[in-house]
Amino acid sequence: MIIAEQEMMIRLTAYCVDALPNEACAVLLGVQDNEVIRVTGYRPIRNVANFPRSAFVYDPEVWVSIVLDSELSRQVIGVVHSHPTADATPSETDTKAETRNGWNFKTYWIMSLRDPHHPVVRAYRITDRRYNEQQLQVGV
Numbered sequence: 001m002i003i004a005e006q007e008m009m010i011r012l013t014a015y016c017v018d019a020l021p022n023e024a025c026a027v028l029l030g031v032q033d034n035e036v037i038r039v040t041g042y043r044p045i046r047n048v049a050n051f052p053r054s055a056f057v058y059d060p061e062v063w064v065s066i067v068l069d070s071e072l073s074r075q076v077i078g079v080v081h082s083h084p085t086a087d088a089t090p091s092e093t094d095t096k097a098e099t100r101n102g103w104n105f106k107t108y109w110i111m112s113l114r115d116p117h118h119p120v121v122r123a124y125r126i127t128d129r130r131y132n133e134q135q136l137q138v139g140v
């Protein structure tokens with residue numbers, strides 16, 4: 001199960017709304033305690049896609065800076081990106097992109113801003129190149 005801190009969710013939502021009409025992307029920070037993954041923060045990553053309204057590409061410079069920061073990279077537990085006009089389900093591009101790069105994070109989030117006043121966040125684990133939804137609970 002994933003537990004996300006409420007205050008962090010509010011900030012993450014504002015970050016994704018600010019990026020509209022483009023997709024936003026970020027790394028999720030947190031800790032795993034047995035079966036519980038607790039997401040406590042995020043770190044924005046600039047979206048450098050050519051067509052950022054319908055795609056995202058992590059800015060490689062920001063990625064490198066995160067990887068080189070040992071304190072920060074130890075906390076990286078997942079990634080998140082937004083869908084400005086689509087549901088919070090993985091697109092075909094998402095499946096290709098996230099399963100090709102060789103990473104395997106504990107959680108992959110998609111935030112749908114189809115209705116920016118009612119964002120929908122869904123969490124997934126990628127296993128055998130497929131997205132499987134995880135239970136996501138927002139708590140304190």
Ligand SMILES: [Zn+2]
Nearest residue numbers: 083090091094
């Ligand atoms: Zn997507």
